[in-house]
Amino acid sequence: MRFVIIGAGRVGLRTARVLREEGHEVTLVERDEPRVRRARNEGFTVVESDGAREDTLEEAGVGDADAVGALTGDLNVNFTACMIAKHHGCRTVLRIDEAYREKIYRKYAEEVDEVIYPERLGAIGAKNALLGGTIRAIADVEEHLQVVELTITEAAPVNGYTISELELPADSRVLAFGKRDGDLELPGEDESLEVGDRLVVLADFEVLSDVRQLLVGETPSEAVANAASGSSSGAGGVN
Structure with a gap:
């Protein structure tokens, strides 16, 4: 970009x-x-x-x-x-x-x-x-670790899952969860993931593309390219 x-x-x-x-x-x-x-x-x-x-x-x-x-x-x-x-x-x-x-x-x-x-x-x-977009970097914890906030989209494979059903890649974990326009809180296992909900995830850079595919619905090629460049998807004109 x-x-x-x-x-x-x-x-x-x-x-x-x-x-x-x-x-x-x-x-x-x-x-x-x-x-x-x-x-x-x-x-x-x-x-x-x-x-x-x-x-x-x-x-x-x-x-x-x-x-x-x-x-x-x-x-x-x-x-x-x-x-x-x-x-x-x-x-x-x-x-x-x-x-x-x-x-x-x-x-x-x-x-x-x-x-x-x-x-x-x-x-x-x-x-x-x-x-802009549906993926927001919050902090670089270490050289290989980043905290990101991701917004569930209609294309996300996990849309409709509960937190307990969510299986993230190894070297990543959910830190917080928030409903659309709601406050971020500690995630509850029975919370359902719907369009507009937000997850704060700690992830190794090597698995960020996999996390993006699950939670945002990017294709594998888009996720790899965007994770490498740090760009966000979902904002018209800046993707």
Whole structure:
């Protein structure tokens, strides 16, 4: 997947690193010369210009991008970049700081795909917001272990099973379960798995593709490719 990140500061650069580590293509947009130099020293492609300009975003490849993350500390720049990206058909993620009140949050939330508070969310959360979909990475526990939240789909082979009937691959286990729009809780054996329900699973990277096939219903080839790249399925325009 291709991403354009506006802002190579703390939030933007960390998010870019996470995405690149998972095999995605990332272009950064930044106008501050020291930040541009730092990002380029780390091997990133950087467009040195104003992220609120359409020609800048076009140079960064917004026309071919799956999503744009406007992650600067300037709300006006972020919102303008998201509106340009939306015009180009991209998924849009808008950074908004804690200082802004709920009224402002609601105003902008109606115009973009997702609004994030990086002070709460962190880089892995910003990455999830960009990916969207039915699979959400929560934490990398060790180099080979990841905690993921998966949403049951109609295509999932386990749709209609109970927790007790669920047989995950070795080296994976269910940590929590939540009904659609409900809170996550410790799983009960008699809970039934229905479309929209969520499971939090701890899994070795080697079996993540098998877990995805069971709980999300991806084909074997899709599951292997997506598990390797860290991408999510089920979000229009960003798969």
